[in-house]
Amino acid sequence: MSSKHLFLIFILVICQQILIKAQQPYIKKLSTNCGIRNASTSVLGYSCNGANKTCQAYLTFRSEPPYNTVASISSLLNANITLLSQLNLVSENATFGTGEMVLVPTKCSCLGEFYQANASYIIQARNTPFLIANNTFQGLSTCHAIQVERHNLTVDIYPGQRLIVPLRCACPTEKQVASGIKYLLSYLITWGQTVSGISAKFGVDTGLTLEANQLSEQDYNIYPFTTLLVPLSSQPLKSQTLSPPTPPATSPPPSPPPPSISASDHKWVYMLVGVLGGVSFTIFIGFVAFWFCYLKRKQISPPMISSASQSFEAIEKPGDKKLDIDEDSDFMESLNSIAQSLKVYKFEELKSATQDFSPSCLIEGSVYRGTIKGDLAAIKKMHGDVSKEITLLNTIHHHNIIRLSGVCYHDGHWYLVYEYAENGPLSDWIGYNGLSVNKSLTWMQRVQIVLDVANGLDYLHSYTTPAYVYKNMKSDNILLDSDFRAKITNFDLARSAEGQNGQYALTRHIVGTRGYMSPEYLENGLISTKLDVYGFGVLMLELVTGKHVSDLYEKVNKDLSEVLNEFLDEENVQGNEKLTDFTDPSLQGNYPSELAISVVRLIYGCLDKDPSTRPDMNEVSQCLSRILTASQTRQASITISVQDDFVK
Structure with missing residues (x-):
C-alpha cells in the first residue's frame, strides 16, 4: 500500500472520530425558511454522529385540540401509548389540559445521514409542508425534511394523501456517553424561553446544553417552533415539565426549650387565658353581628360601577344577591351618565330585536342581526371583562372604525350593539x-x-x-x-x-x-x-x-x-x-x-x-x-x- 493511500485512510479515520465527538448544530431561524437546503445547519435533521445508530429518545409536545389526549398524541407522533401514559403519570384514556407539556418517548434511528423518528400523517385541506411542520407538529419536524421525505410524483401535496413526517431526535455522541449522558430530549421552544431556563427545568448544567447544540455563551439566542437538544443522565420526569426544580429546603435550627413555669405562676397563667378568651369571644360576637348587617345591606345595593375608568364591570361578591341590573332604573341612569354617547339597552329590547336570539338572526359565532326602531344593528354576546373594548370604542370616532352604539348587561353576559355592515366581512x-x-x-x-x-x-x-x-x-x-x-x-x-x-x-x-x-x-x-x-x-x-x-x-x-x-x-x-x-x-x-x-x-x-x-x-x-x-x-x-x- 502506497504512502498516499495510508495518508487518505489516516485522514478518514481522523474525520470519523471528529464526527463522532461533534455535537449537533442548533437550527436557529432556518426552520421557517423553506428554501434552505444546507444539511450542515441540521435543517434536515440531526446528523448520525452518535455512539449508536438506534437509541431511546424523548420529545416534548404541547397539548392542543384535537391532539390533547394520550391516544391522539400517541397516534400523531407514532409513540407507544402505554409508555407515554406511564411517563406522564396518567391513564391511557386521559385528556391533557390545553398547553400542557407532554413527554413523548420515541425510538430514534439513523436513516441515511440523519437521525429521525417517523410519524404518519393524513394531509388535510389547505395543508402545506410549512403548516404541517410548524402548526400540527409544532416544530418537531421542518418543511425541508418533509419535502425530502415525499416520494410522490407531484410537486404539490393534496388532501387525503399519507405523508411520512420525520421527527427531530438524536442519540448521544461518544463524548456525551463518556460524560454520563444517556438520552437526548428534543425540547420544543416557546416564546420567552432561554437555554439556562430550559436547562434548569431538567436539572442540566447550562454549559452541557449549549455544547450539545453548538451554542456559545455569546451566541445563545433560541426561537419558537425550533427544538433544543437537552442532554439527560436519566429519563425525564413529568414533574420537570411543570416547574423548575426547587432547591432542597434547609432544616430550621432547633427551637430553644420553653422557659419553665413554676407552680406559683400557674394561677396567673390561668387568669390571663380567661381574660383573653372572654375578649376574643366578645369580638367574635360583634364581628358576626356586623357581618350579618353588612350582607343584608349588600343585598339591596346595585353592582359597583367604576366611573373613572368607564369599565362598567359588575362586581359580585360571595353572598351578594343576584340583581337584574338591566331592570334597575338607578343603575340604568348611572350607567348612562358614565357611557355618555352610549345607549344602555334593556335585555327585552334586544330579545325583541333578534326574535329572541333566533338562529335565523345569527350572523356568525355569537353575533346576531337585529332591528332596533327600524334600523339594522349587529348585537354581539360576550362574557368576561369587555371594559377595554368598550372604553376604546367609546373614546375613538372614525368613519372607518366600527361604531359601538350601545351596551346591555344581563345574567352575567354583556351585549354590545354595533352599527350593521350589510356586506359582511371582507x-x-x-x-x-x-x-x-x-x-x-x-x-x-x-x-x-x-x-x-x-x-x-x-x-x-x-x-x-x-x-x-x-x-x-x-x-x-x-x-x-x-x-x-x-x-x-x-x-x-x-x-x-x-x-x-x-x-x-x-x-x-x-x-x-x-x-x-x-x-x-x-x-x-x-x-x-x-x-x-x-x-x-x-x-x-x-x-x-x-x-x-x-x-x-x-x-x-x-x-x-x-x-x-x-x-x-x-x-x-x-x-x-x-x-x-x-x-x-x-x-x-x-x-x-x-x-x-x-x-x-x-x-x-x-x-x-x-x-x-x-x-x-x-x-x-x-x-x-x-x-x-x-x-x-x-x-x-x-x-x-x-x-x-x-x-x-
Whole structure:
C-alpha cells in the first residue's frame, strides 16, 4: 500500500472520530425558511454522529385540540401509548389540559445521514409542508425534511394523501456517553424561553446544553417552533415539565426549650387565658353581628360601577344577591351618565330585536342581526371583562372604525350593539376567482377598501391619545357596509403603542392570526405600529391576488415578499402577462397595470422584514389616495370616450 493511500485512510479515520465527538448544530431561524437546503445547519435533521445508530429518545409536545389526549398524541407522533401514559403519570384514556407539556418517548434511528423518528400523517385541506411542520407538529419536524421525505410524483401535496413526517431526535455522541449522558430530549421552544431556563427545568448544567447544540455563551439566542437538544443522565420526569426544580429546603435550627413555669405562676397563667378568651369571644360576637348587617345591606345595593375608568364591570361578591341590573332604573341612569354617547339597552329590547336570539338572526359565532326602531344593528354576546373594548370604542370616532352604539348587561353576559355592515366581512369576498358574480370586487372597490383600512389604522396610530396598535389585522375583521366602505372591527387585542410610532414594546403573550403577524412580533414579541403595517400588507396582497393568506403560504411557505419578487423585476413589468397571472382572475385585466404595479411595490414595502424600513400608515394612506385618484381619473376618461363613441 502506497504512502498516499495510508495518508487518505489516516485522514478518514481522523474525520470519523471528529464526527463522532461533534455535537449537533442548533437550527436557529432556518426552520421557517423553506428554501434552505444546507444539511450542515441540521435543517434536515440531526446528523448520525452518535455512539449508536438506534437509541431511546424523548420529545416534548404541547397539548392542543384535537391532539390533547394520550391516544391522539400517541397516534400523531407514532409513540407507544402505554409508555407515554406511564411517563406522564396518567391513564391511557386521559385528556391533557390545553398547553400542557407532554413527554413523548420515541425510538430514534439513523436513516441515511440523519437521525429521525417517523410519524404518519393524513394531509388535510389547505395543508402545506410549512403548516404541517410548524402548526400540527409544532416544530418537531421542518418543511425541508418533509419535502425530502415525499416520494410522490407531484410537486404539490393534496388532501387525503399519507405523508411520512420525520421527527427531530438524536442519540448521544461518544463524548456525551463518556460524560454520563444517556438520552437526548428534543425540547420544543416557546416564546420567552432561554437555554439556562430550559436547562434548569431538567436539572442540566447550562454549559452541557449549549455544547450539545453548538451554542456559545455569546451566541445563545433560541426561537419558537425550533427544538433544543437537552442532554439527560436519566429519563425525564413529568414533574420537570411543570416547574423548575426547587432547591432542597434547609432544616430550621432547633427551637430553644420553653422557659419553665413554676407552680406559683400557674394561677396567673390561668387568669390571663380567661381574660383573653372572654375578649376574643366578645369580638367574635360583634364581628358576626356586623357581618350579618353588612350582607343584608349588600343585598339591596346595585353592582359597583367604576366611573373613572368607564369599565362598567359588575362586581359580585360571595353572598351578594343576584340583581337584574338591566331592570334597575338607578343603575340604568348611572350607567348612562358614565357611557355618555352610549345607549344602555334593556335585555327585552334586544330579545325583541333578534326574535329572541333566533338562529335565523345569527350572523356568525355569537353575533346576531337585529332591528332596533327600524334600523339594522349587529348585537354581539360576550362574557368576561369587555371594559377595554368598550372604553376604546367609546373614546375613538372614525368613519372607518366600527361604531359601538350601545351596551346591555344581563345574567352575567354583556351585549354590545354595533352599527350593521350589510356586506359582511371582507374575507367573504376573497377567493372566488370570478366564479361568483355576486362576490366579485372591482379594482376601484379594492383600492377604496384598502384606503379605508389605511385611514382607520392611521387614525389609531397618529390621532388618538394614547396611540394604539390594533394587533388584529385580518380580512375577517374588516366589514363592508352597503356602499362597500370598510369598517375595522374586533378591538379586543388593541393596546397602547407606548410611545411614538415605531417604538417597540415587549410581550411574551403572542396572540393573533398566523400569516398576518410580523416576523419581529412572532420571533421576539416586539410590538409597535409597524406590526399593523405588516398585517395591512398581507391584507392588500389578499385583495390583489384574490387568495386567502393560507393559500398564499402554500406557494412560499414563509416569506410572502417572495410572491412579489418576480413582478417587481423591470423586465417583467414591461408586459401584462406576469401581472395577469398574479392578480385576481375575477378582475380579468380590468385595471390600470401601471397603478397595479404601484400597489405591488407598496405591498412589498409593508412586508419588509425590517420594521424600521416599513412605511408608516400615514405614508401608506397618502400613496393609496393618489392611486385611487388616478384610477378614478382613468375611469372617468374611459367613460367619456365610450359616451363619445356612442354619440358618433
